[in-house]
Amino acid sequence: MQHPTVDCVMSAGATHRPGATPELSVIIPTFNERGNVRAMTEALERALSGIRFEMVFVDDDSTDGTRDILAELADTRGNLRVIHRVGRRGLATAVTEGMLSTTSPYLAVIDADLQHDERVLPEMLALLKSNEADLVVGSRYTAGGGIGDWDAGRARVSTAATRLARLITCADLTDPMSGFFAISRPAFYSAVRNLSGQGYKILLDIAASTRQPLRIREVAYHFRARQTGESKLDALIVWEYLLLLADKLVGHIVPARFLSFMFIGGLGVFVHMGVLSIVLALGVSPFMWAQATATATAMIFNFFVNNTLTYRDRRLRGFFRVSRGLATFMLVCSVGAIANVGIADYMFSDFHYNWFSAGLAGIAVGVVWNYAATSVFTWRSR
Known part of the structure; x- marks a missing residue:
């Protein structure tokens, strides 16, 4: 129905x-x-x-x-x-x-x-x-x-x-x-x-x-x-008011919701590096597992903050919907991470871009994919 x-x-x-x-x-x-x-x-x-x-x-x-x-x-x-x-x-x-x-x-x-x-x-x-x-x-x-x-x-x-x-x-x-x-x-x-x-x-x-x-x-x-x-x-x-200002100032170029998504993603980088440094300092895990732990923590952080701020009007509530949303968010962002690495490597190896430009290209592709896909699969409008 x-x-x-x-x-x-x-x-x-x-x-x-x-x-x-x-x-x-x-x-x-x-x-x-x-x-x-x-x-x-x-x-x-x-x-x-x-x-x-x-x-x-x-x-x-x-x-x-x-x-x-x-x-x-x-x-x-x-x-x-x-x-x-x-x-x-x-x-x-x-x-x-x-x-x-x-x-x-x-x-x-x-x-x-x-x-x-x-x-x-x-x-x-x-x-x-x-x-x-x-x-x-x-x-x-x-x-x-x-x-x-x-x-x-x-x-x-x-x-x-x-x-x-x-x-x-x-x-x-x-x-x-x-x-x-x-x-x-x-x-x-x-x-x-x-x-x-x-x-x-x-x-x-x-x-x-x-x-x-x-x-x-x-x-x-x-x-x-x-x-x-x-x-x-x-x-x-206050956050919604800032999004309104952003939408009226640059919304004809970049959606305000996308700016919010990128900003929170930037905060997630700090969360990632903080967790990574703590796990490595404890000396209980090799780097690969420390990196995996930091990545998962940053994804969880990004999901809950985006659910509260970026998608407040579509906020997921209830254990089942939040759990499903977190699962789709992490899956989509995992694909975005793969695309990020793949594009950056392709630009660096095949087109001989410098590491900085190649890295930015990978990040741009990953962010756009994550935003577009999570809008459809995680916070789709009903």
């Missing part, structure tokens, strides 16, 4: 009558937000009273019963839809899919955790409808905004990320890291085919992907504390 990737759940009354198409679609990505979605729905209904709008919850296969609550809510509301994604994960792609599932002229994005202030949505919509802006951003850093109870460390990280955003967009934004914004459909369509889909910062992705500069306005809001559930932000978000 074919594995499902998207399952849309809609209330029986969710099909709008002719002439009743919503003017605003609010996209709400969710993952394990059972304690927040009911309050989020009620808050949006209060804030957008008198406006034709729909709520599109895009759920990345929550395990806490979030969709059960959403099904109950959809049963009594004609403007609430749920997109259930299986086998895919990530806020940026969830938002994109949610937007593409709608037909309304205006789109908004808000988190389900109630940290964004839904009460400014009418002002955002008014700016779009009056044609004063193509994109309206809820900003924590413009006059009148605030970051709430953030500690100094989180504030510094946010400030640094905001400065780095200038590398990929010239858009006049005080808060390019915001996850709270509204956009017209033409503006979204001008960016959608160039989106990288990397990580959590979909606003920055949009701002850096449009064919023409957007007219941008900012609306101040105060960031609120999460009431229930756990934050999805962790140290790995």
Whole structure:
């Protein structure tokens, strides 16, 4: 049986009558937000009273019963839809899919955790409808905004990320890291085919992907504390953000995922040499076995780090899938090692390249093979 990737759940009354198409679609990505979605729905209904709008919850296969609550809510509301994604994960792609599932002229994005202030949505919509802006951003850093109870460390990280955003967009934004914004459909369509889909910062992705500069306005809001559930932000978000920057800077030449794969492979070289030196220092094994031990250790290291960072959106979980993935990764990389040695020897012996050039050629072939083959056999997209 074919594995499902998207399952849309809609209330029986969710099909709008002719002439009743919503003017605003609010996209709400969710993952394990059972304690927040009911309050989020009620808050949006209060804030957008008198406006034709729909709520599109895009759920990345929550395990806490979030969709059960959403099904109950959809049963009594004609403007609430749920997109259930299986086998895919990530806020940026969830938002994109949610937007593409709608037909309304205006789109908004808000988190389900109630940290964004839904009460400014009418002002955002008014700016779009009056044609004063193509994109309206809820900003924590413009006059009148605030970051709430953030500690100094989180504030510094946010400030640094905001400065780095200038590398990929010239858009006049005080808060390019915001996850709270509204956009017209033409503006979204001008960016959608160039989106990288990397990580959590979909606003920055949009701002850096449009064919023409957007007219941008900012609306101040105060960031609120999460009431229930756990934050999805962790140290790995920093890595995903760096991949987004890399994708926008050089993604048209080299895929950002490939750069991540190469970087981790470079770390694996240090692991290899460290293990090799330790085993040889112990004097318990001949060189051949020490080299084999170091090689296997480096492969295991590379697999688990790539599983966590490079392929976070396809991360293998569970004993069986991780074991199978490790086996295919080591098999593929073993073939890559053979290709590396063979190409290097061929370039050195038959074409008389110097050892350095021959070695680089072998490494290049091995890395490209490992990346391409593991994408297919180890972390294939479902």
